[in-house]
Amino acid sequence: MLCGSYFKTVFLRSARVCKLTPQLFLSAISRKSLNTVPAVAPSIDQLVTVGKLMADMDPNTNRSLMTVTSLEKKDGGCYASGGWKSEDGRLSCGFSSFRGKRATMEDFFDVKTCKINGQTVCLFGIFDGHGGSRAAEYLKQNLFNNLMMHPQFMTNTKMALSETYQQTDSDFLESEKDNSRDDGSTASTAVLVGNRLFVANVGDSRTIISKAGKAIPLSEDHKPNRTDERERIENAGGVVMWAGTWRVGGVLAMSRAFGNRMLKQFVVAEPDIQEQELGEEIEMLVLASDGLWDVVPNDDAVSIAQTEEEPEAGAKKLIETAFSCGSADNITCIVVKLYHDSTTESKTESVTTTETEKQPQS
Template sequence: MVCIGSLRALVLRAAAAAGGRCRWPRVLCGGRGAVDACVTPRASVRHGWRGLRAATGARMMLDSSSSSSDSAASDPSAAGQVQPQRRALAAVAHAHDGGAGGYASGGWAREDGKLKCGYSSFRGKRATMEDFYDVKLTEIDGQAVSLFGVFDGHGGSRAAEYLKENLFENLMKHPEFLTDTKLAISETYQKTDADFLESESNAFRDDGSTASTAVLVGGHLYVANVGDSRAVISKAGKAMALSEDHKPNRSDERKRIENAGGVVIWAGTWRVGGVLAMSRAFGNRLLKPFVVAEPEIQEEPVNGDLECLVLASDGLWDVVENEEAVSLAKTEDLPESAARKLTEIAYSRGSADNITCIVVQFHHDKTG
């Protein structure tokens, strides 16, 4: 058991590097999401968006990450036995100029019309952008695969950026990705966290990030969550949260933290060690093993009852209810329009955080 005095000394040393949802002054490091395969950035700025150019009507694998794995995707042997064979899946992409104010949005549709997705990401009232997102529509060994993720950084943008660049790439390389997707997600989350901590071992910072992801494999939707970003679906006309925010005052989370030798302290809100207002996150080395990156995973069948999915950072959920979010996501013709409206609503209601939202619509009646 770690005594409160020694833990307090530990977290005081973390204070200089901790931020976002932490109590002490934040280390201001800019961050941004980027679109690469079908949407190409013209220029970028550290704290926002300078502009995006769309390859409108382009039909190719959609990948919103800049990745060095493209050669491995075209040549599976280059990555060894664990690399599934990936090939392009037709999609249409478009995006809009983000402008200097830290705003960007875009959308894609599967060629068969059965799935449409859109995103909106806004720096909002924060001085820096620490939200990232990732969208991938592809095919692995003949199986259609779609991956969506929202990553909300705190104490800096590096952890969220690392997840955007690596989490889904690592997941698709997992040897059990198609056969035991839940296991693959759980192991990949924790391995990616360990890899990130190793990559930052010599850095004088200790930032972290949430991860709320949705993976469509065949007829199944897998939603995994670490932190307080959230995934909500509309199923048979009703809003249903597929993730529960990881807060230190959740009875099961508090018990886990205390069993590991940590403490949960009230400091304006409930915080791990008086520092971090969430109980699970990537990164945050100085709060391990109390703050973990083990995901909670929910599985849903993709059938006629599943209407839409909303993934968003807490900049949205702080001021928008689950029911309102999915209701708007269903009624808008384009998911991009829904995502844009949701970010605008959150901002107008006084959200003080970065706001990032991904909307996915399912159209089961399409015949291709």
């Protein structure tokens, strides 16, 4: 059973490594270096790789961007978790990612925060690859950076999200034009600009909020058998057919995605976007890949995450629950808790990220 863990403002933190169930390892984190330390149980033949906090400044936009995220996952990657708390104490997040029963890891996630003209912006994203990990990895590396550079990001966030999603899809396809592979990825992102929340979704990853204790989905899975999606696909000359589940052209079990060049005429990357004001009744966000949602209902996800005080422990518990309920997919989750008590003392930012990789064969 995963145990709870707490954010600390020191750079020594315990991490978790797993095969089928996590085991405890120690790791160290430094703001100025990227360290690789051997696991304390060398018989598992794995390494613990410690992530770092990266702060970059774009001199053209004066936008200071802090990235709170894991390293790129590779096929040997098994488990990653970490957390972060905002400097003003208004929110904290925890993230957890588990390869599960799959042979390879195709899930990626990203967490970023910055200040623009004195206003705090936070960005959270889940990217679930299919047919390979390249598309999901590309989104992690580029989507939020592209969004931040959109000239109307602060003035028309919804338009910026829509245009950035579709332009990033085009950029990815262009970057892969000489490759024979045809992988794709979902994207479910939550962007907080001041007290406004924008959720953009492509594919079957999902974002929900807890509002006064009730789970409310802010995205609807893009499945080929959805009436509006089926009509859109057929109007474009495509076909939706049953092949174990409903699939576009009998191939892809989602109707919108990044990548998937061969089906691009029908499988678009135009996101559905919802906007919410962050009132005091909104307590939590949960973003996850379908490895969670396939086996854990929305209401249960909120209930499980709320049993833990810290969001990192909540994200870990969701991962463990999905795995124990039979999820056969990669499972990745971000839990964001919102604190509306204005008297909360500011706390120093703390981040930990861990990831395991198999040692290369000699």
